[in-house]
Structures are given as structure tokens and as C-alpha cells.
Amino acid sequence: MSIPFTGRRTFIALLLVSLLTLGAGALLPLHAQDTTAPIVSTDNTETVFTQIYNQVSPSVVAISVAQDVAQQTPFGQQDGIQYGLGSGFIINSAGYIVTNDHVVNGADSIEVAFVDGTLARARVVGMDPDSDIAVLQVENVAPQLLQPVTFGNSDNLVIGESVLAIGSPFGERWTLTSGIVSGLDRVISALTD
Numbered sequence: 001m002s003i004p005f006t007g008r009r010t011f012i013a014l015l016l017v018s019l020l021t022l023g024a025g026a027l028l029p030l031h032a033q034d035t036t037a038p039i040v041s042t043d044n045t046e047t048v049f050t051q052i053y054n055q056v057s058p059s060v061v062a063i064s065v066a067q068d069v070a071q072q073t074p075f076g077q078q079d080g081i082q083y084g085l086g087s088g089f090i091i092n093s094a095g096y097i098v099t100n101d102h103v104v105n106g107a108d109s110i111e112v113a114f115v116d117g118t119l120a121r122a123r124v125v126g127m128d129p130d131s132d133i134a135v136l137q138v139e140n141v142a143p144q145l146l147q148p149v150t151f152g153n154s155d156n157l158v159i160g161e162s163v164l165a166i167g168s169p170f171g172e173r174w175t176l177t178s179g180i181v182s183g184l185d186r187v188i189s190a191l192t193d
Contacts, residue, residue, distance in 0.1 A: 052164055053176050058115050059149035061088045062168035063099055063122075063136075065107035087167030088112070088136065089149045095138040097122065101129045104136065112138050114145045115174060157181050 063086040071078045086103030090096070097112065104110055110122040118141070126135040138146075161181045169175060 049164065049178065053166060056149060056166055057174050058147045059090045060166045060174060061090065061097055062113040062173045063088050063103055064111045065104055066109045067107050085168065085171045090146055092148050093143065093146045095141055095146055097136040097138065099134050099136060101127050101132045101134045104134045110136060118145055157184060159184060
């Protein structure tokens with residue numbers, strides 16, 4: 001291949017620059033900086049989860065509801081009872097409990113189970129179907145069972161932070177599960193829309 005003299009100089013200059021650039025990598029240290037994340041001991045996480053569960057679970061209740069229903073069948077009207085389950089948490093020592101509206105809406109009877117197994121009747125004192133929130137009140141319950149949950153400040157939440165949920169999903173009482181904050185400032189359409 002024949003390269004003109006001026007082109008030859010440019011070609012050699014580019015070749016030298018390329019070799020120097022590529023060769024500069026050889027001047028770098030052979031060992032790259034360790035960028036692996038330190039291994040977090042699960043022992044500490046488990047201890048923290050256990051401590052939080054032990055602190056919060058006395059404030060969590062299981063809720064059972066019953067509703068008289070009439071259903072039209074080919075054989076006439078059939079009367080029956082429809083049952084439902086949910087969770088709630090104690091918000092004050094006067095026996096107020098927050099739960100979901102969809103758990104208690106239309107219920108004819110509501111029973112609350114405390115962590116020690118004590119059962120108490122409850123009545124609805126407030127409902128907001130649009131936010132799916134209801135407030136119950138239990139009466140004639142030993143004061144030591146009415147341990148209000150401690151509220152945190154959600155203004156400081158950050159996506160990725162760990163969260164725990166304690167409840168009674170599907171009747172599995174006082175269940176603990178963990179997750180992360182996956183998003184903030186979300187609007188969720190209400191069940192009534």
C-alpha cells in the first residue's frame with residue numbers, strides 16, 4: 001500500500017496516539033479497587049425485625065365480621081351468613097382501632113381478637129369508603145390490651161427503605177412480612193370509583 005508523504009505523517013501520528021492511548025491502560029495498577037458491597041449480617045436484621053415485631057404486635061388486632069345475607073336461588077330465597085376477616089391496629093387507649101372499610105362495611109357483627117387471644121365486640125364509629133378506612137371502637141377491654149401503635153413520620157420516607165407489615169391476612173393471625181418502599185406520592189383509585 002502506498003501512502004503519500006503528508007498522509008504518511010498523519011497516519012503515523014494517529015497510530016502513535018492510538019498506541020499511546022491504548023498503552024496507557026498498561027500503566028494503571030493491575031488490581032482494580034474493590035467495589036463489592038460489604039455483606040450485611042442477617043443476624044442483625046433478624047434481631048431488629050424480631051424486636052419491632054415484639055414491640056408492635058400487641059397493637060395489632062385480628063378482625064372477624066359476619067353479615068346476614070339473603071340470596072335468591074331457583075328454589076327461593078336462601079338466608080345465610082357471610083363471614084370476613086381483616087386486620088387493624090389500636091390507635092388509642094380508649095379502644096379505637098383503624099381497619100379497612102371493605103372489611104367492615106355492611107357487617108352486622110364485628111369481633112376483635114387481641115394478641116393474647118382475648119375477644120371483644122366492636123362497633124363502627126367512622127368510615128371513609130373513598131380511602132378504604134374505617135374506625136372501630138371496642139369497650140369493656142382490659143386496659144393493658146389497649147396498647148396504641150406508635151406512629152412514625154412518613155414525610156421522611158425514601159424509596160428503597162425497608163418496611164415491615166404485621167397483620168392477619170386470610171386469617172393467619174399476627175403475620176410479619178418485610179419489603180421496601182417502592183414508590184411515593186402515588187394516587188390509588190378507590191374501590192368505589
